[in-house]
Amino acid sequence: MPEPKALLFDLDGTLYRGGERVPGADGLIRRLAAAGIPCWFVTNNSSRTPEDVAAHLRKMEIPAEPGQVITSALAAADYASRLRPGGRAFVIGEAGLNQALTESGIRIVDEGDEGPADMVVQGIDRKFSYEKLAAAVRHMLEGAAYLLTNPDRLLPTDGGLMPGAGSLGASLSAASGKEPVVIGKPSAILMDFALKRAGVEPIEAWVVGDNPFTDIAAAVNAGCPSVLTLTGLCSADDWEDKCRAAGVRPDAVCAGLEQLERMLPTSKRSE
Numbered sequence: 207m208p209e210p211k212a213l214l215f216d217l218d219g220t221l222y223r224g225g226e227r228v229p230g231a232d233g234l235i236r237r238l239a240a241a242g243i244p245c246w247f248v249t250n251n252s253s254r255t256p257e258d259v260a261a262h263l264r265k266m267e268i269p270a271e272p273g274q275v276i277t278s279a280l281a282a283a284d285y286a287s288r289l290r291p292g293g294r295a296f297v298i299g300e301a302g303l304n305q306a307l308t309e310s311g312i313r314i315v316d317e318g319d320e321g322p323a324d325m326v327v328q329g330i331d332r333k334f335s336y337e338k339l340a341a342a343v344r345h346m347l348e349g350a351a352y353l354l355t356n357p358d359r360l361l362p363t364d365g366g367l368m369p370g371a372g373s374l375g376a377s378l379s380a381a382s383g384k385e386p387v388v389i390g391k392p393s394a395i396l397m398d399f400a401l402k403r404a405g406v407e408p409i410e411a412w413v414v415g416d417n418p419f420t421d422i423a424a425a426v427n428a429g430c431p432s433v434l435t436l437t438g439l440c441s442a443d444d445w446e447d448k449c450r451a452a453g454v455r456p457d458a459v460c461a462g463l464e465q466l467e468r469m470l471p472t473s474k475r476s477e
Contacts, residue, residue, distance in 0.1 A: 207412070207431045207457050209471050212244045212404040214276075214397070214430070216415030217251070217259070218362060219438020221463075227266040228437045230463035235269050241471065245274060248400045248413075250356035250390040250420065252279040252329030252371065253300035278355040278390035279303040281399040282327055283310040285389060286353060293324035296345045298338050298374065303329045303355060317341045322348040328378060328386070329355035330371040339377055346382040356390030358420070392423035397430065414466065416440060418452035425456075432456045433466060 215221055221231040238245050247259065247270060256275035263270035283306035286295060295307055296315045304314060307327060315323045317337060323345040331338070346352055354375045361370035379385055389395045401411055408429035415421020416438030425432035434440065434456035440448050442461065449455055460466040
């Protein structure tokens with residue numbers, strides 16, 4: 207693997223697990239910053255704003271600024287603004303998605319507004335209702351494009367697994383007959399957006415994550431080197447089986463973040 211000019215980190219399962227920091231995450235990010243290796247935090251989460259994500263990281267003493275955070279909502283807003291500049295969107299989502307779309311110049315259509323939307327943009331929405339489903343499907347049947355922030359069927363929470371954006375999306379697809387443009391991992395759209403923000407070529411950015419089905423698959427789809435960390439979804443006993451099931455193979459596998467750091471230029475410089 208070539209030395210990286212940037213690292214694209216997954217979050218939940220890689221740098222933290224819920225509200226618990228993965229051992230070594232704080233020191234690793236600090237040392238990378240001191241060495242001048244840019245770190246970016248790339249997440250399928252569309253509900254939180256970059257400010258919220260950065261604050262959550264800092265609460266666990268992991269250095270982070272909002273400008274380093276790349277969410278599926280930001281990538282969806284970028285895609286929407288290029289698809290239909292200044293267009294109208296019916297949104298099923300939360301604060302992070304609504305803010306990103308508004309800041310990109312997209313006009314938000316409410317349920318009772320007259321006229322068709324140019325697109326339906328859907329993420330996780332914990333106030334999802336039949337009324338929202340019916341309005342979204344009406345717009346889609348009238349020709350609106352369908353953008354899905356991320357296909358995750360389940361959402362990890364402190365209280366256990368809950369239905370995710372992909373589960374809501376399944377109902378929209380079933381009712382409308384339309385398949386969405388998927389923005390988040392494993393799609394390359396989110397990764398391409400992250401690479402553009404980082405200002406690097408795919409081969410120059412290491413993607414670090416715990417999930418072969420999303421993180422590693424997204425790296426492969428975008429042409430980036432990938433590092434699987436056994437800090438979340440996978441263990442030493444099952445990572446190969448899960449990679450086979452996902453149809454991907456990481457470029458490297460690390461038991462933890464300490465082992466990842468030994469692969470990096472920061473470690474070589476200190477020897």
